[in-house]
Amino acid sequence: MNYFSSDFKLGILGGGQLGKMLLSDTRKFDIQTYILDPSDEAPCKISCNQFFKGDLMDFDTVYNFGKKVDILTFEIELVNLEALEKLENEGLPVYPSPKTLRLIQNKGVQKEFYSQHNIPTAPFEKFSNLENLKSEISNLKLPFVWKCTEFGYDGNGVKVVRQASDLDNLPNVECIAEEMIPFKNELAVIVCRNPSGEIKTYPVVEMEFHPEANQVEYVICPARIDEKVAEKARAIALTVSQKFNQVGLLAVEMFQTENDEILVNEVAPRPHNSGHYSIEASYTSQFENHLRAILDLPLGNTESKVAGIMVNLTGAEGFSGDVIYENIETILGWNGVTPHIYGKKQTRPFRKMGHVTIVNDDITVARKIAEDVKNTIRVIA
Amino acid sequence: MNYFSSDFKLGILGGGQLGKMLLSDTRKFDIQTYILDPSDEAPCKISCNQFFKGDLMDFDTVYNFGKKVDILTFEIELVNLEALEKLENEGLPVYPSPKTLRLIQNKGVQKEFYSQHNIPTAPFEKFSNLENLKSEISNLKLPFVWKCTEFGYDGNGVKVVRQASDLDNLPNVECIAEEMIPFKNELAVIVCRNPSGEIKTYPVVEMEFHPEANQVEYVICPARIDEKVAEKARAIALTVSQKFNQVGLLAVEMFQTENDEILVNEVAPRPHNSGHYSIEASYTSQFENHLRAILDLPLGNTESKVAGIMVNLTGAEGFSGDVIYENIETILGWNGVTPHIYGKKQTRPFRKMGHVTIVNDDITVARKIAEDVKNTIRVIA
Known part of the structure; x- marks a missing residue:
């Protein structure tokens, strides 16, 4: 199949920030994209080749959209599964497969799947x-x-x-x-797998929590954990992807218990917040590798050039309306700091508006700058 | 000025591959862009907020386009200068300034400028x-x-x-x-400067020529030259940018003579082929830094995370028509290899269709892979 500068069409269900970052790579490769999203203000509206407005949970809307494209993927799990199944039965490649999505969409089914396959979970x-x-x-x-x-x-x-x-x-x-199992660390591993079975994992990342608010503040790559624990986490994540027969990315969220056991918490079959650091830090970003995977191209190198830390940009409490990124000029002046603005015009408290990546040769320096970023930029109205 | 997710509009004259790569960063920052280009098939047509078809050399077309935007830049030098001058006189920020462009557009004037300012040139x-x-x-x-x-x-x-x-x-x-001065190396340095006067240079890159065909085959960063020569080249490039009072990028092409003198050959006041490696190799790509510069934002780190080599993808001799990138799947399987496809549907001999970046911790490994890339991928029809 000739994907590059050709008539080939990739369909994407959902037009949010994950799709927007994916489009950066479809543009780089000049691969045609069609997007379906319910909102006229979807961040993906620009950069795709054709934008369709419609309900992702509606059978006919999803089915008719699927008939227009050559391969179908999604950037959000809340889509009409029956339409995906019918499209797949009719021969359209749908990645990740609706079968995998069905196992993941329901957390009870997902947990039972882990038990059946001896994947450690709480x-x-x-x-x-x-x-x-x-x-x-x-x-x-x-x-x-x-x-x-x-x-x-x-x-x-x-x-x-x-x-x-x-x-x-x-x-x-x-x-x-x-x-409820006491844990030392919350970790995540992104696995990438193509239909031919080539499979790679990204390094283990660590979610660092605010000591009081108990909210994730930083995603840190590589996780500052023992190499043996990291190897175990990557091995378990590989197994999870293989058991799901996943195609594309699978983000596996895990707990490192106080005894250094790894327990799988949950998975997402798509590019994931815990992999955003990869745009700046990795040889191949999670988005490019998702694209490579679903097109059955060889996977890119998942290792890092430098250490990367990600800080989410969420709407500050007490502000709703036209967004202003206060002090963004200040943080742009610091080494290795890259803001990503998702393109939502209106902020409201806790809305995910963007993220900032901090990269550096030295993870300790990156962590210090990340803290300064966190304490400086504010999403207000 | 609030550029991010706001009503601010950046105008770009020219909608080719340089503009296309710049749009990847305007999208990342959610900065609105208007593009003017004569072709309906311009690579920039997608990813900009509004596309206008028109002649870049026509006074009225350029002037009227300029009236729609808040800051104006260009990705090609062949634009109507009188319109830019009128717009600037009427208060529109035009970066690089038409005055600089006038000094550069005519190679005779450019050379006289070097002589007047004691900038070494042949x-x-x-x-x-x-x-x-x-x-x-x-x-x-x-x-x-x-x-x-x-x-x-x-x-x-x-x-x-x-x-x-x-x-x-x-x-x-x-x-x-x-x-005609015999030279050992053809070098280039990209300088970045904002209206506030902050100025940075990228590392010196080296153009490696095919030993027989006398064509540039590889752009290599960093240049494999003596550190003192590199420092001299960066210092001269800084001076050139300052003397031109340049805002935005200035790509300074230079010769390293057999006596290790540096002679300025010519300059381009925009993102440049010799800086494409920066997308994958640098902390901040030339495109992001051009954007930061013309918006008078702080400049990003111009140093490299890893070594980078760029190979141009040009149409193979003997092929014209719908493009096929032969063996692109093969090179995608190699470490640190990223093709950029500009989005031109039709190839013809020597047409610039894309480029491939090879990054690696070890420049010798990168150079070896670059040679394999060069010998493997072919742009045919």
């Missing part, structure tokens, strides 16, 4: 709804983590339950109760 | 037309280099004259006769 129980969980609470060890199995996103749909009353006001939907 | 004489040169040829030392002063491009408008008859069939236009 013990859990599944409940068809909240009422069932409540009736069993006397048999559960407190505290535990409640997770709804579907449609959770960015912390939504997850709650630590320390006492029965913490369940009040949660939605009465299918859920799991997961044992 | 001795030359200027002639108002070819007939005048012919009448003086007995006073010139053969061989010399004939250059027409205007509208030359990529080897067009340059000829080595070894005997009087070599002047036959040359156009009867203003020209210079330049002393």
Whole structure:
């Protein structure tokens, strides 16, 4: 297949920031792209060859869009799976496959998949709804983590339950109760795999949390952990990708327990926030490798040229409206600092508006600059 | 001025590959861009916010385009200078300034500028037309280099004259006769300067020629030359940029003579082929730094993360028509190899269709892979 400067068309479901960064690589290779997104203000509207406005959960919309393209991928998991399945059955390559997506979309099914394949994960129980969980609470060890199995996103749909009353006001939907395991580090490994079976992992990254707010502040590559633990994490991530028979990227989020065990938390079958550092730090970015993978091209080198740290840019509390990136000029003056602005015109508290990558030969210097970045730039209105 | 996700509009004259690579950074920062180009198939048509089709040499077209934007730049020097001057006089920031462009557009004026400012350059004489040169040829030392002063491009408008008859069939236009000085190396330094006067140089790059064909085959960063010579080259390039009062990038092409003198050959006031390696190898690419410079933002780090080598992808002889990048899949499998496809649908012999960057910690390894790339990929139809 001739992808380059040809009539070949890659379809992408979703036109957010992940798609936007992917388009930077489709443009580099001059590969035609069609995008489907519900919003007229989607960050992907520019840079794709054709933009279609439509509902990603609507069968007909997704199916008809799929009929226009030669290969179909997505940058968000919340898409109409039945349409993907029908398209795949009719011969359209859909990567990642709807079969994999079905195993991942529901957190209960995902956890059961790990158990079936002896992939280490925190013990859990599944409940068809909240009422069932409540009736069993006397048999559960407190505290535990409640997770709804579907449609959770960015912390939504997850709650630590320390006492029965913490369940009040949660939605009465299918859920799991997961044992809360003390961990030293939250890690992630991005795996890349193409249909021919070539497979590579990116280095292990570490999520550093704010000591008080308990929010991820920095994604750090490489993780500052023991080399043996890192090797174990990469090996487990490889296994997860292979068991899912994944094509494209798979971001595997993991816990490093206090005994240096690795437990898989959850996965995302697409470019991931934990891999944004790769644009500046890696030989081949996660986006380019996702593209290479779904086109069955050889995968690029996943190792790093330099250390990389990523800071998310989220809307500051108390500000809503036309966005202003306060002090962005200041941080641009520092070595190895690259802001990525996603192109959302309106900010609101905690909205993901962009990220900043800090690269340096010396990870300690990068970490110091990252802290200065975090304390300097503000997303206001 | 708030450039990011705002109503600010950057105008770019020219929509070719240089503009296309610049747009990758305007998208990253979510800066609005308007592009003017004569071709409906301009590589920039996608990724800009608004595309205007029109003649870059036409006063009204350029002037009216300029009235729509907040800052104006160009990616090609062949633009209507009078329109730029009028726009600048009316208060529009035009970077690089039309005054600088006027000094550069005419090679005779450019050479006189070097002489006036004691910038080392090969001795030359200027002639108002070819007939005048012919009448003086007995006073010139053969061989010399004939250059027409205007509208030359990529080897067009340059000829080595070894005997009087070599002047036959040359156009009867203003020209210079330049002393032919034996040189060891052809070097280039890209300088970046913003309106506030912050100025930085990229490392010296080396053009490696094919031993027989006498064509540039590889651009290599850093140049494999003595550190003292490199320092001299960077210092001279800095002076050239300052004397031109340049804003944005200035690519300074130089000769390293057999006595390790540095002679300035010519300059280009924009992103340049000799800086393409910077996308993968540098902390900040030449395109991002051009953007930062014309917006008067702090300049990014111009140093390299790793060694970089660039190979141009030009149309193979004997092929015209719908382009095919033969063996591109093969080279994608090699470490640190990134093709850039400019998006021209039709190839013809020697047409610039793209380039390939090879990066590696070890410049010797990079050079070996670059040779393999050169011998493997072919641009055919």
